[in-house]
Amino acid sequence: SQQGEEDPQALSIQEGENATMNCSYKTSINNLQWYRQNSGRGLVHLILIRSNEREKHSGRLRVTLDTSKKSSSLLITASRAADTASYFCATEGGSYIPTFGRGTSLIVHP
Amino acid sequence: SQTIHQWPATLVQPVGSPLSLECTVEGTSNPNLYWYRQAAGRGLQLLFYSVGIGQISSEVPQNLSASRPQDRQFILSSKKLLLSDSGFYLCAWSKGSDLGYTFGSGTRLTVV
Numbered sequence: 001s002q003q004g005e006e007d008p009q010a011l012s013i014q015e016g017e018n019a020t021m022n023c024s025y026k027t028s029i030n031n032l033q034w035y036r037q038n039s040g041r042g043l044v045h046l047i048l049i050r051s052n053e054r055e056k057h058s059g060r061l062r063v064t065l066d067t068s069k070k071s072s073s074l075l076i077t078a079s080r081a082a083d084t085a086s087y088f089c090a091t092e093g094g095s096y097i098p099t100f101g102r103g104t105s106l107i108v109h110p
Numbered sequence: 111s112q113t114i115h116q117w118p119a120t121l122v123q124p125v126g127s128p129l130s131l132e133c134t135v136e137g138t139s140n141p142n143l144y145w146y147r148q149a150a151g152r153g154l155q156l157l158f159y160s161v162g163i164g165q166i167s168s169e170v171p172q173n174l175s176a177s178r179p180q181d182r183q184f185i186l187s188s189k190k191l192l193l194s195d196s197g198f199y200l201c202a203w204s205k206g207s208d209l210g211y212t213f214g215s216g217t218r219l220t221v222v
Contacts, residue, residue, distance in 0.1 A: 031208055042116075042200055042213035043154075050208060088153065090211075097169075098211060100146075100154040 004032070004089040004101035012107045019076040021104040023089030024069075032065055032072050033090045033098060043088065046074075081110040112137035116201045116214030123221055129174075129188040131217050133201030136182065141203040143184040144211070145176055148198040160184060196221045 007022045023032065031050045035043040049056045049065045049072065056063045062075040076083055086105050090098035116133045123129060135141050142161050146154040156169045158176035166176050173192050177185045184201060201214040 033210055035211075035213075040198075040216070040218070042215045043202075043211075045210040045212065048208065048210050092207060097144075097156060097159060099156070102151070102153040 004091045004099065006087070006089055006101045006104040008104060009102070010105045010107075012109065013079060015079060015081055015108055015110050017079055017108075019079050019083070019106055019108070021074045021087050021106070023072045023074070023101060025072075025089075025091045026070065027093060029067075029091045029093050031092050032063075033092065034061075034063060034072075034074050035088045035090060035100075037086045037088065037103070039085075046087075076106075079106075079108045081108050084108050112203075112212065114201065114203055114212055114214045116217060118217060119215065120218045121220070123191050123219065125193055125221055126190050129186070129191050129195070129219070131186040131199055131201075131219075133184045133186075133214055134182055135184075135203045138182070138203070138205065140181060141205060143178060144202040144204070145184065145186050146200040146202065148200060148216075150197075154200065158186070191221045193221050195219065 004023045004025045031048055033048045034046045036046055037043045047058050047063050049063050060077045065072045084107050086103040088100050088103045090100045092098045113136045144159045145157040148154050160166050160178045163178055174188050199217045202211045204211045
């Protein structure tokens with residue numbers, strides 16, 4: 001079964017706007033990871049946040065984690081057309097096997 | 111630096127034919143290796159993972175099998191493909207928890 005579920009399923013914005021994607025999960029985790037997938041390609045690891053962390057930054061990416069609500073968000077600031085892709089969250093629990101959600105499809109219009 | 115190779119990139123196979131997809135990792139030793147399948151518009155389904163040579167764990171009973179004949183080689187196989195085996199197959203590796211996963215570029219399999 002899939003642990004993480006992203007919301008929204010699809011997001012369409014203009015270049016320069018911020019994009020926010022959310023991920024909810026059901027059981028306790030050791031960490032939560034965000035990945036990006038361009039159409040027809042493999043996934044690229046973006047950022048990992050551990051269960052004892054609340055916020056992490058990497059360039060234009062900001063990830064938050066709220067373990068009490070079992071949710072995470074990925075914020076992409078000042079989006080670019082090149083950010084167009086699908087974004088997946090993956091949760092890693094006691095088995096150290098990541099389980100992925102269905103992803104958010106982001107389209108950034110130039 | 112570490113790299114992961116997965117081939118072929120695309121494959122069209124008839125129903126009932128065998129399958130062999132190969133994945134190799136370079137630049138690291140004793141990686142954890144994974145095979146995922148992604149259906150169109152869906153998330154990733156873990157098929158198999160391996161923590162060492164000859165050690166294979168299956169997550170979903172199905173028409174596929176996996177083998178790890180060498181430390182950095184992971185093979186996905188089938189003796190007789192079904193139409194439902196069509197999908198995008200991804201190989202990935204990791205050195206352990208909290209370190210993230212590195213994916214190959216994927217194989218698009220179409221069973222006709």
